[in-house]
Amino acid sequence: MKPQFQHTLVTSFFLWFDNHLQKRGDAYKNKTGIFYNMTDDRLDDTYNVYSSPYKQFIFDSGLNTSVVDSQGTAGPTVVDRISGQREDGSAFEITRGTSGLKIDYENGRVFFTGDNAGNLPGNNLSLSGGFGVKDFNLYVTNQTEEDLVIENKFKTNDRFGNLETSGVAPYDQVLPAAFLTSESIRNEPVAFGGLDVTQTNVKVVVMTTDLYCLDCVLSLAADARHRSFAEIDFEDFPTTEFGGIKTGTYPTGYSYNQIEADNTSEMFHIEDVNVSKLSDRIKKKVNPNVFVGFIDFEIHKYRSPRTQ
Amino acid sequence: MSRVVVPQGAVEIALKQTGKFVKPQVEPILAKEFKKIKNSMLAEFNSHPITRELEQKTNADPSQFVGRGSLFGFIGFDKNDDPTETVREMLKTSDLRFIRIKKEIVDFKVFYPSTEELFQATPLPWASGRSWLKGIESGMSGLGRYLNTETETSRSGGGIQSEDTVRSGGFKNTKYISEILNNFIKKINKLSIL
Numbered sequence: 001m002k003p004q005f006q007h008t009l010v011t012s013f014f015l016w017f018d019n020h021l022q023k024r025g026d027a028y029k030n031k032t033g034i035f036y037n038m039t040d041d042r043l044d045d046t047y048n049v050y051s052s053p054y055k056q057f058i059f060d061s062g063l064n065t066s067v068v069d070s071q072g073t074a075g076p077t078v079v080d081r082i083s084g085q086r087e088d089g090s091a092f093e094i095t096r097g098t099s100g101l102k103i104d105y106e107n108g109r110v111f112f113t114g115d116n117a118g119n120l121p122g123n124n125l126s127l128s129g130g131f132g133v134k135d136f137n138l139y140v141t142n143q144t145e146e147d148l149v150i151e152n153k154f155k156t157n158d159r160f161g162n163l164e165t166s167g168v169a170p171y172d173q174v175l176p177a178a179f180l181t182s183e184s185i186r187n188e189p190v191a192f193g194g195l196d197v198t199q200t201n202v203k204v205v206v207m208t209t210d211l212y213c214l215d216c217v218l219s220l221a222a223d224a225r226h227r228s229f230a231e232i233d234f235e236d237f238p239t240t241e242f243g244g245i246k247t248g249t250y251p252t253g254y255s256y257n258q259i260e261a262d263n264t265s266e267m268f269h270i271e272d273v274n275v276s277k278l279s280d281r282i283k284k285k286v287n288p289n290v291f292v293g294f295i296d297f298e299i300h301k302y303r304s305p306r307t308q
Numbered sequence: 309m310s311r312v313v314v315p316q317g318a319v320e321i322a323l324k325q326t327g328k329f330v331k332p333q334v335e336p337i338l339a340k341e342f343k344k345i346k347n348s349m350l351a352e353f354n355s356h357p358i359t360r361e362l363e364q365k366t367n368a369d370p371s372q373f374v375g376r377g378s379l380f381g382f383i384g385f386d387k388n389d390d391p392t393e394t395v396r397e398m399l400k401t402s403d404l405r406f407i408r409i410k411k412e413i414v415d416f417k418v419f420y421p422s423t424e425e426l427f428q429a430t431p432l433p434w435a436s437g438r439s440w441l442k443g444i445e446s447g448m449s450g451l452g453r454y455l456n457t458e459t460e461t462s463r464s465g466g467g468i469q470s471e472d473t474v475r476s477g478g479f480k481n482t483k484y485i486s487e488i489l490n491n492f493i494k495k496i497n498k499l500s501i502l
Contacts, residue, residue, distance in 0.1 A: 145450075146450050146451045183446075201446055275437055276435040276438045277436075279434050294438060296438065
């Protein structure tokens with residue numbers, strides 16, 4: 001089946017919310033660190049996997065501006081190269097695409113396939129690099145709130161300075177994170193000619209170990225009421241199945257700012273936002289170290305569903 | 309017979325005074341009709357299956373709205389909570405008020421709680437920024453069932469202890485307060501004293 005309205009909405013919302021947190025909340029940390037050799041059963045033997053202790057990496061190069069922000073930087077580092085030493089001690093630095101280097105921004109890791117001459121791949125390389133890590137990972141999920149909050153089997157990304165000595169396992173969902181799901185969709189007629197307003201409820205569960213950060217996300221979300229965001233096609237989601245940037249679609253790198261500037265005609269409108277925190281009197285019944293918040297977005301889009 | 313000519317100024321004076329003579333005639337009729345409509349709204353609220361289930365608390369098991377247990381326990385209310393009473397009291401504040409007389413126009417207004425006001429007055433027990441009343445119409449998670457549990461006995465008597473696997477049973481959202489208010493508004497718009 002070809003992608004439908006729902007896919008476009010979720011894609012557009014995901015990318016907007018990710019950008020909203022990072023751009024308006026400086027919700028990232030720039031890190032420099034070691035990449036540890038890992039195994040991944042989902043990849044075949046031609047890939048040598050090296051993982052950082054953090055996920056998810058920032059992949060929006062448009063966030064890096066010449067303006068110094070509250071973190072004292074010009075924005076998050078979008079990793080596009082890796083440096084290190086071969087087994088013989090010689091140093092190297094390679095960029096994305098060279099020697100089959102792929103950067104998996106979603107899982108905070110890199111992997112090589114190596115070139116035809118057999119250069120670079122191996123499991124005994126010492127790799128390091130600089131990268132920007134999201135303060136809040138973002139996941140699209142179909143898990144219910146009770147699944148997320150009660151079962152709560154997530155790992156925590158320590159972004160505040162503890163020494164990490166291993167990579168983070170691939171595909172695990174890691175806190176702090178925001179889990180979003182599109183819960184219901186409804187078309188209401190608004191004008192002659194078949195024009196409807198499509199009302200979609202997007203719910204976000206925010207889970208973090210830090211109350212300050214939870215308040216930041218809830219506040220940023222509440223301030224988004226009556227904002228609009230650009231429509232982005234499902235196919236234009238910036239990352240591949242390997243978590244890397246789609247270089248065909250974004251040859252000079254992915255920039256939400258650029259997409260926003262290029263898509264001014266087709267927009268989604270945030271009609272209403274409601275934020276709430278899990279009540280303290282019952283929070284003790286879930287993991288006491290995790291703070292939970294809920295954001296309910298009501299998103300409107302004027303469209304003609306029967307003629308499209 | 310001679311023609312009677314009423315000066316335009318006299319007509320205007322008479323018209324200006326019409327309102328204050330009409331008001332005492334119209335007001336009791338309007339008030340009576342309004343009372344009927346208001347009572348009809350309250351009756352619709354009282355007899356709605358959601359209201360009835362919530363008032364039966366955990367005894368409304370099985371529920372026609374949740375997959376397992378009672379709606380009251382699903383939302384996570386405390387056994388001492390009386391959630392529908394808040395809504396009922398707000399609906400009871402609906403009123404017909406005389407505003408002013410302007411020339412021949414007698415101006416009355418109907419006041420009633422908006423859905424937004426009702427939603428703000430009906431927080432979920434476990435997330436005060438969310439409304440259970442809104443959740444009835446737009447859907448809500450079964451988190452309340454799991455959070456609203458004490459070590460042995462549930463506060464509502466209808467929750468269960470969370471175990472490794474979470475199975476809350478689904479919730480079937482349904483038209484509730486917005487439909488009741490819409491019906492009320494429709495009747496008000498048709499209100500006539502003729």
